[in-house]
Amino acid sequence: MAVRYNPNPARITEPLYQVKELEKSPLYTVLCGGKELTVYHTDSFDYVIPVVDDDSPLDFQVNVSKDFQKAVFRPAKTNVQAQVSGRELRFQLKKPGKVTLELDDDLKTPLFILCTKRVPKPEKVDHLFESGKVYNVGTLEVKAGETVYLEEGSIVCGCVSALFAHGMKILGNGILNGCVWHPKEENGEVRPMISLVFCNDVKIQGITMVDGGSWHMVPGACRNVEIEDVNIMSRVCTGDGIDIVGCEDVTLRNSFIRASDDCVCIKAASYPDPAANRDVKNILVEHCVLWNAEPGNGVEIGYEVRCDEISDITFRDLDIVHCQYAGGVLTIHNADRAYIHNIVYEDIRVEDAQAKFIDIKVLDSKYSLDRSRGRVEDIFFRNIEILNGDFPVSIIRGFEMHTEMSWPQNIHFDNVVVLGKQINSPSDLHMVVELSNDIWFNGKVFVK
Template identity: 70%
Template sequence: MAVRYNPNPVRTQEPLCQVNTWDEVETSSLYTVECNGQAQTVYHTDSFDYVIPVVRDDSPLQVTVQVHKPFEEAVVRPAKAGILPKREGERLSLSLPRPQKLTLELDGDLKTPLYILCTHWAPKPEKVDHLFESGKIYNVGVLHVKAGETVYLEEGCMVFGCIDAFIADGIRILGNGVLNGCVWHPKEENGGKPMIRMVLCNHIQIQGITVVDGGQWHVLPGACQNVEIDDINIMSRVCTGDGIDIVGCEHVALRHSFIRASDDCVCIKAASHPDPAANRDVRDIRVEHCVLWNAEPGNAVEIGYEVRCDEVCDILFKDIDIVHCEYEGNQSGGVLTIHNADRPYIHDIVYEDIRIEDAQEKFIDIKVLDSKYSLDRKRGRVEKIYFKNIEILNGAFPVSIIRGFEMANEMSRPQDFYFDHVVILGQEMRSPNEMRMVVELAHNLHFGEQIYSARNPF
């Protein structure tokens, strides 16, 4: 029989507070939304508002947004969607040919966007072990999920707490409800636990849910295999609020999802967080058909810094819209980044069909280095990195960096980078100079038939 929640009596940490009534859940005073004539609940944070229309099929949608303040310009992203809002006063009409995950921005204000996150209905299985019912609020603390169990969040529920699984094969976290982490941290500070932590698990499915406002990393598989994550929404608003960190895993797929992160949106690591078992090799990771918004800290798509393993390989990032990569100002922020600060051989990484609408810091940032995060005393390698059909559509022309490592008794030269139809502000790049790329201690950058190296003039 399903239980509404299952707080474990043995906890190492308690939430700071509870949310007990819907009156305590903030809703938007700026936006009112209807989808196909049906009113939608628009939730509010101090960094964004969001609405989650749940759809049953891929039929066209008519979304209307009433804005409760004057504005000059409204922009809908990603640009690939081709959605041009029709305006009558402060009322916007959006005709969607199919359900999509969109951002609406007024007058370029990145602190008051509306996220319209169309999400397909995730049907309830016959067997549900942890059921959270529509229209209800739950405070679960830490929900411990065991092998073979299913968690189901019905549309219209809100669960305050986090989910934890340890050596639990065959778990499923499904539904269209919201997992909210605001109870784990002071409003303006990070803290608490990962929102969904899975360690040494095999055959995991996460589908349809929304994870919002955690105090640290949000979705965190560590030392896991065969993980399928589809059509989820992740939104953070405090520093170190990574979207998804794939740590020491093999055979992971993340698809059709939206991530707004106040740190790395998608990050691949091998580290002791969430567990020492996750200091292991990473292979066969697929991130496809996603929309990303990287707020001020961190990177949009990152491999590193903590990569304490022997090998990271066979990674694909494909068909991704990066609507914003905001300025970090801490020397590591960028759109497509690899920071090998430990010993692994990182190779065969593919970035393909990626559209970038706002790159406020670096475009490509790839380094072998010794950093404050390093624990290994030997530097690894970075080789065979592929960029195919990458385009920066708007904004300033960002710099790029590829840099190796050299000390008296150690040297690492990143090499074999392939650039195939990389376009910045309408111009196809044919050399590192054209890309405004700094290349130091690195070899074999391929632009068509031309090969460039740090030892040769560009």
């Protein structure tokens, strides 16, 4: 159960030595079932992680250290009804889940209440991180068949790297924290917090990842990866949540991502390894709560898609509570050669889209390396709703030069509702359509 250290670790700039050194919230105090929980603090959000054993209702009390006029809980579907008395809020979650609390529309001081199922410690653990302790691991290398277990209350500072680590697992209810290996206001070394390359039959469950200096979780050239009930929160630019790069058969579910760039991104690229320039197939993302802050997009395919084919991707039952600034909510940016097709978005609720809703483009960009443009075909949007906020624009645009042409086609919108209005045409959706074919709304073709 020893911890294996990399002789060339990520550079630790300011090590933590005790859990109490990790900054606590000056704004929020949280009690669950009468028991006070630790509320951690960053300059962009505060967060608390109630670890639960079952789906029983949870009673919360939140005390705020300043006056406020309005409190909003998201996702809206949780229908949290708080009793407010002065600076105190009392409410019940009928079922444990991932919930955000925003005071007076201030998106820089939210509280994330991230209920997480308890993950029992397996009999076999190769890398054990104990409750109440801080570990400055630099880079932890995990081998095939090994299990990493973070006990509830443990803080692991650094990153995890795995190469050909078939059957590896990262489990538990502790925190993987990247704050110690990048300057507070800057990106860190160009390395993910969790990097998996050529790893098959992987399971990651229950952990919280926060404040990495770059992308957070990146499986590259992997197969059969299951990611369950994780919390990922970034606060510096290019802090992607999860990037699935050149993988097949990946499932992400029941998770929370607040990302200062793309929340969930599908790519085929040389990062984390050149081997990840390969086809992507059979990806399922479901039952997640997403918050896209600053740059990037909510759910993205692209820009780097340097492979022959990306197909059979499903995004289902998602709550996108914010998509801030200039990004898009549901986006495909084909800037390389891939044939992107059979992509399904269904049962998705959007609560705040500040710039773009749908953004589908074939293009030559600063990220492009392939000499030819790929295709985008057979894209399905079903049961999608923007609940409140602004009415964002949407874009579908192809690529046409004197030497080549690629027009997106066969794109279907069925039961899309924006601010209570059923969408039946591109104009209804405030959509710009250029160089595209076969755009369908509720069974009727509008662009042919």
